[in-house]
Amino acid sequence: MKSEKGVTLISLLTYIALLLTIMVIVGRITGFFTKGLDNVDEGTQASADFSKVNYCLLKETKTTQEKSNITAAIANMELTSIGYEFPNVDTPTDVDKDGTAIKFMESGNILSYVNEGIYYNKIKVCDKVTYFKIKYEAEEKAIKVDMKIDGNDFSQTYTFR
Numbered sequence: 001m002k003s004e005k006g007v008t009l010i011s012l013l014t015y016i017a018l019l020l021t022i023m024v025i026v027g028r029i030t031g032f033f034t035k036g037l038d039n040v041d042e043g044t045q046a047s048a049d050f051s052k053v054n055y056c057l058l059k060e061t062k063t064t065q066e067k068s069n070i071t072a073a074i075a076n077m078e079l080t081s082i083g084y085e086f087p088n089v090d091t092p093t094d095v096d097k098d099g100t101a102i103k104f105m106e107s108g109n110i111l112s113y114v115n116e117g118i119y120y121n122k123i124k125v126c127d128k129v130t131y132f133k134i135k136y137e138a139e140e141k142a143i144k145v146d147m148k149i150d151g152n153d154f155s156q157t158y159t160f161r
Helices: 009-061
Strands: 072-075 078-080 083-085 097-099 101-104 110-114 117-120 123-127 129-137 142-149 152-159
Touching: 009 110, 009 117, 009 123, 009 142, 009 152, 072 097, 072 129, 110 129, 117 129
Parallel strands: none
Antiparallel strands: 072 101, 078 083, 097 129, 101 110, 110 117, 117 123, 129 142, 142 152
C-alpha cells in the first residue's frame, strides 16, 4: 500500500484553531503585564518632575553671595499686560514669608508657579501641579517647599549656605 503523507483539511483547521488560541492567550498575558508597567510610569513621572524642581532649588540655594546666608526674595507672581512677572523686589527676604515664586538674588533666576506649572525663569520644569508654596523660615535661614504633583505630595527644606 501507498503511504499517505500530508495534512488533511480537518487537521489543518485544527492546527490553525490551536495556534490562534495560543496567540490570544499569550497576547492577553502580555497586555496584563504591559498595563501594569503603564501604571508604574505614571507614578514615577511625578517623582521625576519633583527631581527637576529639586535640582533647580539645590543649585540655587547652594550658591550664595559672599558672607550672606539670605539670597532670595519670595513673593507671588503678578499678571501684567505682557504676562506673569515677579514683583520688583531688590532686597532678599529676611522675615518669615510665603509665596508661590522665589527670585534668587545671586543669579537673578526665578522659580515660579503659574497655571498649574512650575517654571524656572520662563522654561517649564513640570506640569500637573495642583499646589505649590514656598515659605522662608528666618530662624533657620532656609526655605521650605511644599507641592502636589499629579496627586503626589512632596515637601523639602533647603538651607542656604
